[in-house]
Amino acid sequence: MAPTLSRRRLLRAGPGLAGALVLAGSATAAPVPAPRATTAPRPAAPEPSATPSAPAPVRPLRHPIHTLRDYRRVLPGPAFPADAVALTIDDGPHPVWTPKILRLLDKHHVPALFCMIGNQVLGHEAVARSVVRDGHQVANHTWSHPTEMAGRPAARMRRELHRAQEKIYDTTGYAPALFRSPGGDWSPGLLRAAARARMVPLDWSEDPRDWSRPGVAAITRRLLSARPGEILLCHDGGGDRSQTYAALRTVIPALAARGLRFVALDHRHP
Ligand SMILES: [Zn+2]
Numbered sequence: 001m002a003p004t005l006s007r008r009r010l011l012r013a014g015p016g017l018a019g020a021l022v023l024a025g026s027a028t029a030a031p032v033p034a035p036r037a038t039t040a041p042r043p044a045a046p047e048p049s050a051t052p053s054a055p056a057p058v059r060p061l062r063h064p065i066h067t068l069r070d071y072r073r074v075l076p077g078p079a080f081p082a083d084a085v086a087l088t089i090d091d092g093p094h095p096v097w098t099p100k101i102l103r104l105l106d107k108h109h110v111p112a113l114f115c116m117i118g119n120q121v122l123g124h125e126a127v128a129r130s131v132v133r134d135g136h137q138v139a140n141h142t143w144s145h146p147t148e149m150a151g152r153p154a155a156r157m158r159r160e161l162h163r164a165q166e167k168i169y170d171t172t173g174y175a176p177a178l179f180r181s182p183g184g185d186w187s188p189g190l191l192r193a194a195a196r197a198r199m200v201p202l203d204w205s206e207d208p209r210d211w212s213r214p215g216v217a218a219i220t221r222r223l224l225s226a227r228p229g230e231i232l233l234c235h236d237g238g239g240d241r242s243q244t245y246a247a248l249r250t251v252i253p254a255l256a257a258r259g260l261r262f263v264a265l266d267h268r269h270p
Pocket of ligand 1: 090091141182183
C-alpha cells in the first residue's frame with residue numbers, strides 16, 4: 001500500500017524539490033520580480049480560490065526542459081550515461097494501448113515516463129496503477145488536456161494541474177513532480193503555475209507526430225533518428241495508437257542495438 005499522505009503534503013514539495021528549483025533558479029529561472037503590493041510574499045498562505053493545500057510559490061523556470069542535459073541542470077542527481085535517451089508517452093492511460101506498450105517495455109526492460117491526463121485516469125484506474133506497478137514514472141499532463149493551455153486564466157491552469165495531481169495520486173500513490181503542457185504550449189504564466197504547484201515543466205527533443213497517424217514508417221524513421229541526450233515523445237492515448245505501437249516494436253530494440261540506453265526521468269514528490 002502507498003503511504004497515506006495528506007492532500008497538503010501531496011501538493012507540497014519535499015525539501016529536495018524546493019532545493020532543486022532554487023538551485024535551478026540560479027541558472028535558468030527568470031529574475032525574481034520586485035514584489036507588488038497585492039502579491040507580497042506570503043510563503044505559507046493558501047491561494048484564495050485554490051484548495052487549502054495550495055503550495056508556496058517557487059521561482060518559475062524560463063523554459064521547459066527539452067533534453068537530458070537540461071533535466072540534470074534543473075534537477076541535480078547522478079549524471080546520465082553518455083548514451084542515454086528517455087522515452088515519454090503521453091495522453092493515457094488507455095485501456096487498449098497502454099497495456100500493450102507496457103508489455104513491450106517490460107520485454108525490453110525499458111523505463112518510460114507516462115504523462116497522464118487526469119480525466120483519462122478516471123475510468124482507467126487499474127491501467128494507471130499497472131503503469132506504476134511496472135516501475136514506470138508518471139508526469140502530470142493536466143486534467144482535461146485543454147488546447148491553448150498557455151493562454152488560459154491562472155485559475156484554470158491551477159485547477160487543471162491540481163485536479164490531475166489529486167486524481168493521479170489518489171489512484172496510484174505516485175505524486176508527479178514533472179508537468180507537461182498539452183501540445184508543448186507554454187507561457188510565462190503557465191511556467192509560474194507549474195512552479196506554484198511545485199512541478200518542473202518538461203517538453204521533449206524529438207516529436208514523431210505519431211498522434212497525427214503519419215504511418216508506421218514515418219514514426220519509426222523519426223524515432224530512429226534519436227541521438228544521445230534526447231527526450232523522445234510518443235502517445236498511448238488520444239485515439240488509435242496502433243501505428244505508435246508498431247513503430248515502438250521496431251524502434252526500441254533498434255535503438256538499444258545501436259547502443260542507446262533508455263533512462264528513467266524519476267523525479268517525483270516524496
Ligand atoms: Zn498530450
